Amino acid sequence: MSEAALVLSGIVKTYNRGRPGEVEVLRGIDLTLAPGEIVALVAPSGAGKSTLLHIAGLLDTPDAGSVIIGGRDMGGQGDRARTAVRRAEVGFIYQFHHLLPEFTAAENVILPQLANGVGRAAAEARAADLLGRVGLSDRMTHRPAQLSGGEQQRVAFARALANAPRVLLADEPTGNLDPATSDRVFAALMDLVRHQGLAALIATHNLDLAARMDRVLRLDAGRLTV
Numbered sequence: 001m002s003e004a005a006l007v008l009s010g011i012v013k014t015y016n017r018g019r020p021g022e023v024e025v026l027r028g029i030d031l032t033l034a035p036g037e038i039v040a041l042v043a044p045s046g047a048g049k050s051t052l053l054h055i056a057g058l059l060d061t062p063d064a065g066s067v068i069i070g071g072r073d074m075g076g077q078g079d080r081a082r083t084a085v086r087r088a089e090v091g092f093i094y095q096f097h098h099l100l101p102e103f104t105a106a107e108n109v110i111l112p113q114l115a116n117g118v119g120r121a122a123a124e125a126r127a128a129d130l131l132g133r134v135g136l137s138d139r140m141t142h143r144p145a146q147l148s149g150g151e152q153q154r155v156a157f158a159r160a161l162a163n164a165p166r167v168l169l170a171d172e173p174t175g176n177l178d179p180a181t182s183d184r185v186f187a188a189l190m191d192l193v194r195h196q197g198l199a200a201l202i203a204t205h206n207l208d209l210a211a212r213m214d215r216v217l218r219l220d221a222g223r224l225t226v
Contacts, residue, residue: 003035003070003071004032004033004034004035004068004071005033005034005035005037005069005070005166005167005198005199006031006032006033006056006067006068006069006166006167006199006201007031007032007033007066007067007068008029008030008031008032008052008055008056008065008066008067008068009030009065009066009068010028010029010030010064010065010066011026011028011029011030011031011052011055011062011064011065011066011067012024012026012027012028012029012062012063012064012065013025013026013048013051013055013060013062013063014063017063024222025048025051025222026048026051026052026055026062026222027221027222027223028065028222028223029052029065029222029223029224030224031056031201031217031224033167033199033200033201034199035166035197035198035199036194036197036198036199037199037200037214037215038190038193038194038199038200038202038213038214039199039200039201039202039213039214039215039216039217040202040203040204040209040210040211040213040215040216040217041053041201041202041203041204041217041218041219042203042204042205042207042210042216042217042218042219043203043218043219043220044220047219047220047221047222048219048222049171049203049219050171050203052219053169053171053201053203055067056090056167056169056201057086057090057092057167057169058074058082058083058085058086058090059086069085069089069090069166069167070089070166072085087112087115087116087163088116088163088165089165089166089167090165090166090167090168090169091160091161091162091163091165091167091168091169091198092160092168092169092170092171093153093156093157093160093168093169093170093171093173093189094156094170094171094172094173095171095172095173095175095176096176097144097152097153097155097156098156099144099152099155099156099159100144101143101144101145102143103143104140104141104142104143105131105136105139105140105141105142105143105144105147105151105155105158106124106127106128106131106140106141108144108155108159109126109127109130109131109155109158109159109162110123110124110127110162112159112162112163113126113127113162113163116163118163123162126162127140127158127162128140130158130161130162130192131154131155131158133158133188133191133192133195134154134155134157134158134188134189134191134192135154135188136151136154136155136158139151148181149176149177149181150177150181150184150185153173153174153177153185154185154188154189156173157173157185157188157189157192158192161192161193161196161198164196164198165198166198166199167198167199167200167201168193168198168199168200168201168202169200169201169202170189170200170201170202170203171203172203172204172205173185173186173189173202173204174186174189174204174206174209175204175205175206182206182209183209186209186212189202190212
């Protein structure tokens with residue numbers, strides 16, 4: 001059996017800890033993602049799904065519990081080590097694409113690779129491959145303002161996978177798109193993730209999209225349920 005891509009064990013997160021208004025957002029979260037597995041995270045607004053994703057992606061630290069990525073326990077790791085693992089092992093997609101407006105679609109996918117030490121030629125080849133897989137081969141030289149909302153989000157998908165991460169974390173990746181566009185864009189994301197064989201945790205309010213994933217987890221009152 002292959003090693004788990006991501007393991008969260010006993011994750012606890014409290015805001016305003018020890019002060020008036022203390023809120024325990026996560027109450028002992030346990031989660032294991034296997035390579036190639038796509039899991040939906042469904043939660044009401046304010047339930048802590050973004051906090052959970054940020055902890056899983058090493059953008060935040062838990063008050064208790066451990067985050068293990070590719071067999072490496074990130075507890076006690078310094079900022080430099082966490083940044084290195086996050087850059088190489090984790091891909092992020094948000095509701096809004098956050099593309100760099102002055103760069104083309106291809107350049108938005110190339111730049112993260114250059115920052116990770118990949119040579120220019122290899123970065124260009126991977127960008128072309130990823131953008132082709134999401135149906136944007138003919139839009140590679142267009143800047144974000146020249147792309148539709150759905151096209152921009154597909155570029156964001158390609159960018160998130162540019163450095164061949166082990167884990168993909170997505171927070172409402174189609175939440176700002178109309179239903180028809182959302183369905184097409186989500187299909188492109190699923191195909192891309194399946195082809196890359198990485199583990200994906202995708203937060204969504206869309207129960208129809210959630211049902212198309214391998215399993216659905218619900219976050220409520222700080223706990224995960226099936």
